[in-house]
Amino acid sequence: MNQTKTPLVELQGISRIYETDDVETHALSDVALRIDEGEFVSIEGPSGSGKTTLLSILGLLDVPTAGRYQLAGEAVEGFDAAARARLRNQRIGFIFQTFNLIGDLDVIENVSLPLSYRGVGRKERRERARAALARVKMSHREHHFPGQLSGGQQQRVAVARAIAGEPALLLADEPTGSLDTNNGDAVMDLLEEIHAAGATICMVTHNPAYALRANRAVKLLDGRVVAEQAAA
């Protein structure tokens, strides 16, 4: 890896403390992480180890209590909510464990929606959504509603929604966690294909076999990075 190139993501000394009535939870402590453009990084760790918190910070949904976050060379840790939303919409794609499709929008509308927030016109939205649906092999279900699809199909639509805007960084939080083995394998194959086509991916997973399919596996324990290993 070329160390002189600006990384897509660089976290330094990131901590996140949740303050509730009388307890402080140290969800992340002094986390450092670098992700280069084109990498596929997996994040593993037991429940409560800070994986979702880390992804939320990477995806500009949450802000660290302390530390530095540079996204494509720009310091973003001090951005306000509006600036974060704008940048998130332009540069980040999310895939969630529970798909999070909108139930009363059909498939093509679900995939088009994030593009409308970016001001992409209707015709181009449709074209890009159709291209994304073709990539996940869901073109034949354009006008179905999420409730009419299997879990595996819903997740493929969610992947299409995440990639339709060609985000700089694709974040996936246990994308196979609600799927059976066959559908989980299919979603992993899809993420590998998308990575091979040039995408940068950071994926949380509980599945050690899936973690090893990334270029690099990062392990979290109690909010700290305890190991980083290059995959075989």
Ligand code: ADP
């Ligand atoms: P993981 O995704 O690895 O299961 P999380 O990032 O969701 O872990 O949570 C890390 C820790 O932070 C846990 O102890 C969790 O209970 C706590 N936590 C997460 N979100 C909140 C919140 N909004 N308020 C208070 N504590 C939280």
Ligand code: MG
């Ligand atoms: Mg989680």
